Amino acid sequence: MRFIRVLPIVIAFSILFGAAFTGLVIAPGFTSTVARTPSVGLVAYSTTEARGRHIYVREGCVYCHSQQVRNVKADANLAESFGVSKAGDYYYDLPHLLGTSRQGPDLSNEGRVWRREIGEPARDYLIGHFINPRDYNPNSIMPAFDYLSKQELSDLTDYIQSLGAWKDNVPQQEET
Numbered sequence: 429m430r431f432i433r434v435l436p437i438v439i440a441f442s443i444l445f446g447a448a449f450t451g452l453v454i455a456p457g458f459t460s461t462v463a464r465t466p467s468v469g470l471v472a473y474s475t476t477e478a479r480g481r482h483i484y485v486r487e488g489c490v491y492c493h494s495q496q497v498r499n500v501k502a503d504a505n506l507a508e509s510f511g512v513s514k515a516g517d518y519y520y521d522l523p524h525l526l527g528t529s530r531q532g533p534d535l536s537n538e539g540r541v542w543r544r545e546i547g548e549p550a551r552d553y554l555i556g557h558f559i560n561p562r563d564y565n566p567n568s569i570m571p572a573f574d575y576l577s578k579q580e581l582s583d584l585t586d587y588i589q590s591l592g593a594w595k596d597n598v599p600q601q602e603e604t
């Protein structure tokens with residue numbers, strides 16, 4: 429008797445779970461916005477950039493910095509300067525660091541702001557800013573990452589300078 433009463437509940441939960449699994453896990457794999465190919469010009473992370481990315485994850489930079497330019501009014505300025513982010517831009521990213529909060533600026537194009545071609549001054553600025561943001565921006569709420577080793581600061585800088593830098597390889601007309 430008891431079994432008969434429980435059975436419909438078990439069946440109902442199975443259906444519910446099955447529907448949720450299909451909708452949330454299986455179906456997204458078939459959507460067109462899932463990147464199966466990297467964006468044109470995108471290059472995989474170098475060894476030092478990958479190490480820097482690991483530090484970025486470990487230090488929780490993602491809690492204050494987003495890495496996405498959305499197609500919404502609030503991002504109009506970013507979109508005009510750098511273009512809207514596409515799924516393929518994140519082809520090599522795992523875990524994803526899109527971020528949901530902007531306590532600080534969006535960093536998805538930071539490598540086009542502090543370009544590699546600038547050379548030492550750009551690196552010196554980024555490293556100095558990691559060590560103590562207040563030296564450059566007295567009101568900054570960004571923590572001082574002064575406990576990172578020289579190597580870690582250098583790797584982190586390589587990573588930050590890689591963000592969006594690859595977009596410069598792309599001829600204008602291929603930007604969609």
Ligand code: HEC
Nearest residue numbers: 487488489492531532533538561565568569570571573588
């Ligand atoms: C508590 C929030 C917070 C955290 C955590 C944080 N930041 Fe920031 N970040 C900010 C704010 C606010 C600014 C803008 C003010 C400034 O320039 O310091 C900023 C600015 C920056 C800039 C832009 C500098 C410039 O002038 O172009 C970079 C690059 C940066 N952060 C990288 C990082 C990295 C890498 C980490 C992790 C190691 C990190 N941030 C962690 C809040 C944060």
